[in-house]
Amino acid sequence: AWTQEAIVADRNLQDPGPHYLARDADDHLHLALTGRALYHVWWDGAGWQEEIVDQDFDSGSPTAIALDISGYPHIAYINFAGKLKYAYKTAGGWMIETVFNPGVAAGVSSVDLKLTFTGLPEIAFIDYYDFMGRHYRVRHAKKLSDGSWNIETITASDNLDTQTGISLGYTSGAFWGQFYPHVVYCEGDKVKHADRTSGAWQTEQIANEGCNSTPLLATDSQNRLHVGFNAGSSLTTFNVRHAVKDNGAWTLETVDSGADLYGLAMVRNASDEISFSYKKSGALVLAQKTLFPVPLWLVTTLDDQADAGNYAGMITDSNGNPLIVHFRAEDRKWNVVSWNGSEWIHQTIFEDWSLLKESSLAFDGGGAPHIAFRSYAYPAIQYARKVNGAWEHEIVDTGSYLYLWERALAIDSQGNPHLVYDNRADSDGEIIYAWRGPSGWVTETVQTSGEYPSLALDSQDRPWIAFNEESGPLKVLHWNGTTWASETITSYGLYPKLLLDSDDVPHLTYAMFVQAVPRYATKVGGTWVSQDIDPTAETICVSLALNSAGQPAVAYFDFAANQHVYAFLGSGGWNRETVYSTLGAPADVECSVLAFDRVDRPHIIFFEYGTQALYHAFKSDTGWLVEVINDEGMSYADFPSAAMDGRGRLGVSSLGWDGLQYYAQIGYDIFLPLLIR
Structure with missing residues (x-):
C-alpha cells in the first residue's frame, strides 16, 4: 500500500x-x-x-x-x-x-x-x-x-x-x-x-x-x-x-x-x-x-x-x-x-507554487526524506525535508534558466543536503553545485559549459558530478580535497546517471548522442570502460541502481520496442527483461527510475501520459508485477524520482494534479522477515 x-x-x-x-x-x-x-x-x-x-x-x-x-x-x-x-x-x-x-x-x-x-x-x-x-x-x-x-x-x-x-x-x-x-x-x-x-x-x-x-x-x-x-x-x-x-x-x-x-x-x-x-x-x-x-x-x-x-x-x-x-x-x-x-x-x-517541475528524492541515515525540486512560475531551485512529521521547504537559488534532474540530490553522513543543477542562461549552460552549511546554502559554479548533471557522494562525503557539455562530450568532475578533477568519458553522451559503490568506484549510465543507444561505463584499473547495454534499443534516459554486491542494473524505456526494460549485468554480459508494454504511444512515456530493496528486488517507477498514471513495477517470484500508484489527473507527473529508505521501503516524489507529492510504501517491512525465511 x-x-x-x-x-x-x-x-x-x-x-x-x-x-x-x-x-x-x-x-x-x-x-x-x-x-x-x-x-x-x-x-x-x-x-x-x-x-x-x-x-x-x-x-x-x-x-x-x-x-x-x-x-x-x-x-x-x-x-x-x-x-x-x-x-x-x-x-x-x-x-x-x-x-x-x-x-x-x-x-x-x-x-x-x-x-x-x-x-x-x-x-x-x-x-x-x-x-x-x-x-x-x-x-x-x-x-x-x-x-x-x-x-x-x-x-x-x-x-x-x-x-x-x-x-x-x-x-x-x-x-x-x-x-x-x-x-x-x-x-x-x-x-x-x-x-x-x-x-x-x-x-x-x-x-x-x-x-x-x-x-x-x-x-x-x-x-x-x-x-x-x-x-x-x-x-x-x-x-x-x-x-x-x-x-x-x-x-x-x-x-x-x-x-x-x-x-x-x-x-x-x-x-x-x-x-x-x-x-x-x-x-x-x-x-x-x-x-x-x-x-x-x-x-x-x-x-x-x-x-x-x-x-x-x-x-x-x-x-x-x-x-x-x-x-x-x-x-x-x-x-x-x-x-x-x-x-x-x-x-x-x-x-501556491504554480507550475512545479522535476524533483529529486534522497533519504538521510535516519530514514527521513529530502526532496529538491524546480518551480517554474517563480523560477527557482527549492529544497524540502520532513522534520518532526511536517514538511518544510526553502529556496536554494533563483533564476529563469535553472534546471534540476532526477539524480541531483544527495545527503551526506551528517544529514546535510548536497545538490547539483544547471543554469542555461547562455547557450552553453553551466553546472552549479550547492550544499547546505550551518549558515545556509552555498553555491559554486564548477563548470562553465554543461547540462543534465547527476550527483553522488563518496565515502568521505566528497561530491562527484557527471554531466554532458552542450557540444556532446560526457564528463565527470570530482572534488579530491583540494580541487575539482575532470575526466572525459566519451565524446557523445546524454542524460548521465552516476552512482558510487562501497569502494568509491564510479558507475555511469547514459544515452548515446544521435543513436540514443543505452550505455554503461565504469572505471577499471583507473581507466573508464564503456559498453552498450542494448545496441538495438532507442532511449533518452537510463536509470541506474547498484545491488548489495555493487553490481549494476538499469531501467529504461525502449522507444523502438515500445516497452519498459530492466537489464542487469551478469557474467556473460547484459541480461534484458521486458517489464511492461506501454498502453500509450512511445512519445507518451518519460524517464523511469530504478531502485533495489533490502533483498535486492528491483523496483521501477514510471509515468505515462497516455494513461495519465504513475506506476510501480516490481519483480516477484513469478515475474514482473505492475501497480498504479496514482491515476487522478496526473498530467504533470513526468520525471518522477524514487529511493529506498533504511528499512527497505520505497519512497517516490512526483508532481500530482495539485502539487509536489511524496508517496511512501507501507507494509513492506512487515512481511519482509517472512520473505527472507
Missing part, C-alpha cells in the same frame, strides 16, 4: 478578476479562485479551509462570488470549454449548471455575479464568437423563479476589450424591492455604462482615455454610481481614475498615477467613502477618500515586500473597514490585509 503527502501546493492559481471576494455575517472572508480547479476558500474562525467546487476546469478564468442570506456561496465562472457556469452550495453540497454555451469558435471572457433580494442570481458577462473576425457582446443573464435563465444582449461591438472585464451593480427604485441593474465595461479605450431603468437597456460613455482593467462599479447611499478604472496609454503603468454620476452627469478625477495593470479593486463604506486598492511599483497600495473636513485622497502603502499587490480584491467588513486580498509573486503567498482599529494586520491564506 502507499501513503500520499502533499509537500508543496501547485494549484496554478491565476488572476481571478476583482469580484472573487465575499463576506459572511461573521466577517469571515470567502474566495473563489481558479487554476487547476475552481476553489472555494474561506475562513471559518479558526483557520483557512478550501474545497474544490469544479475539477473540470483548469483555465484560470475570472470568477465572481456572492453569499445568500444563509451564508451559502454562489459562484459564476467560465469552464475550460468557454462555457458560462453557475455553482451554488446547499446543505447537500455543490450544485452546478450551465448558464450559457457559446458553441464552437466562441467563448465567455468576463463575469460578475449579484444576488437579488429574493436570492436569485443575475450575471453580467461578455461573450465572443469568431465569424469573419471576432465579435463581442455584453450580456445579462437572470435566473427566473422556474429555474430557467433569461439572457439579454445589452450591446454588441467588434471593439469590446475581452481582457478587461465587466461589473454589475444596482440602484434602487421608488418602491421597496425595486432595483435596476447597471453594467460597466470597456469598449476599446472607452469606459461605458449601461442601465435598464426605463425597461430597456440604455448605454452611455463615461470616459475615452484608456481602459486597462476591469471597470468597477459601486452605488452610494444617495443612489449615485461610482466607477473606477485604470486609464492611460502606457503598457505598464496607469492612472487610477474615479468617476461619479450626480444629477445625470459624470465627474472624473485622478486618484493616483503610476499604478500597475493587475490588482485594481474599489469599495464604498457606510459613510459613502470610496477606497481603491491596487499594485504600484511592486507594492500593495490603498487609496481612501475622506469627505471631512474636505474631500481628500489618502494613499497608504500596505505591503511592499515580495512583489505584492497582484490580483487585489477588496470588500469592507461590518465596520466599513477594508478587507484586502492580494498575491505576492516572489514568495507565492495569498495574503489578507485587514484593519483592527489601530493597525493593519497581515495574514497568509496559503502559498
Whole structure:
C-alpha cells in the first residue's frame, strides 16, 4: 500500500478578476479562485479551509462570488470549454449548471455575479464568437423563479476589450424591492455604462482615455454610481481614475498615477467613502477618500515586500473597514490585509507554487526524506525535508534558466543536503553545485559549459558530478580535497546517471548522442570502460541502481520496442527483461527510475501520459508485477524520482494534479522477515 503527502501546493492559481471576494455575517472572508480547479476558500474562525467546487476546469478564468442570506456561496465562472457556469452550495453540497454555451469558435471572457433580494442570481458577462473576425457582446443573464435563465444582449461591438472585464451593480427604485441593474465595461479605450431603468437597456460613455482593467462599479447611499478604472496609454503603468454620476452627469478625477495593470479593486463604506486598492511599483497600495473636513485622497502603502499587490480584491467588513486580498509573486503567498482599529494586520491564506517541475528524492541515515525540486512560475531551485512529521521547504537559488534532474540530490553522513543543477542562461549552460552549511546554502559554479548533471557522494562525503557539455562530450568532475578533477568519458553522451559503490568506484549510465543507444561505463584499473547495454534499443534516459554486491542494473524505456526494460549485468554480459508494454504511444512515456530493496528486488517507477498514471513495477517470484500508484489527473507527473529508505521501503516524489507529492510504501517491512525465511 502507499501513503500520499502533499509537500508543496501547485494549484496554478491565476488572476481571478476583482469580484472573487465575499463576506459572511461573521466577517469571515470567502474566495473563489481558479487554476487547476475552481476553489472555494474561506475562513471559518479558526483557520483557512478550501474545497474544490469544479475539477473540470483548469483555465484560470475570472470568477465572481456572492453569499445568500444563509451564508451559502454562489459562484459564476467560465469552464475550460468557454462555457458560462453557475455553482451554488446547499446543505447537500455543490450544485452546478450551465448558464450559457457559446458553441464552437466562441467563448465567455468576463463575469460578475449579484444576488437579488429574493436570492436569485443575475450575471453580467461578455461573450465572443469568431465569424469573419471576432465579435463581442455584453450580456445579462437572470435566473427566473422556474429555474430557467433569461439572457439579454445589452450591446454588441467588434471593439469590446475581452481582457478587461465587466461589473454589475444596482440602484434602487421608488418602491421597496425595486432595483435596476447597471453594467460597466470597456469598449476599446472607452469606459461605458449601461442601465435598464426605463425597461430597456440604455448605454452611455463615461470616459475615452484608456481602459486597462476591469471597470468597477459601486452605488452610494444617495443612489449615485461610482466607477473606477485604470486609464492611460502606457503598457505598464496607469492612472487610477474615479468617476461619479450626480444629477445625470459624470465627474472624473485622478486618484493616483503610476499604478500597475493587475490588482485594481474599489469599495464604498457606510459613510459613502470610496477606497481603491491596487499594485504600484511592486507594492500593495490603498487609496481612501475622506469627505471631512474636505474631500481628500489618502494613499497608504500596505505591503511592499515580495512583489505584492497582484490580483487585489477588496470588500469592507461590518465596520466599513477594508478587507484586502492580494498575491505576492516572489514568495507565492495569498495574503489578507485587514484593519483592527489601530493597525493593519497581515495574514497568509496559503502559498501556491504554480507550475512545479522535476524533483529529486534522497533519504538521510535516519530514514527521513529530502526532496529538491524546480518551480517554474517563480523560477527557482527549492529544497524540502520532513522534520518532526511536517514538511518544510526553502529556496536554494533563483533564476529563469535553472534546471534540476532526477539524480541531483544527495545527503551526506551528517544529514546535510548536497545538490547539483544547471543554469542555461547562455547557450552553453553551466553546472552549479550547492550544499547546505550551518549558515545556509552555498553555491559554486564548477563548470562553465554543461547540462543534465547527476550527483553522488563518496565515502568521505566528497561530491562527484557527471554531466554532458552542450557540444556532446560526457564528463565527470570530482572534488579530491583540494580541487575539482575532470575526466572525459566519451565524446557523445546524454542524460548521465552516476552512482558510487562501497569502494568509491564510479558507475555511469547514459544515452548515446544521435543513436540514443543505452550505455554503461565504469572505471577499471583507473581507466573508464564503456559498453552498450542494448545496441538495438532507442532511449533518452537510463536509470541506474547498484545491488548489495555493487553490481549494476538499469531501467529504461525502449522507444523502438515500445516497452519498459530492466537489464542487469551478469557474467556473460547484459541480461534484458521486458517489464511492461506501454498502453500509450512511445512519445507518451518519460524517464523511469530504478531502485533495489533490502533483498535486492528491483523496483521501477514510471509515468505515462497516455494513461495519465504513475506506476510501480516490481519483480516477484513469478515475474514482473505492475501497480498504479496514482491515476487522478496526473498530467504533470513526468520525471518522477524514487529511493529506498533504511528499512527497505520505497519512497517516490512526483508532481500530482495539485502539487509536489511524496508517496511512501507501507507494509513492506512487515512481511519482509517472512520473505527472507
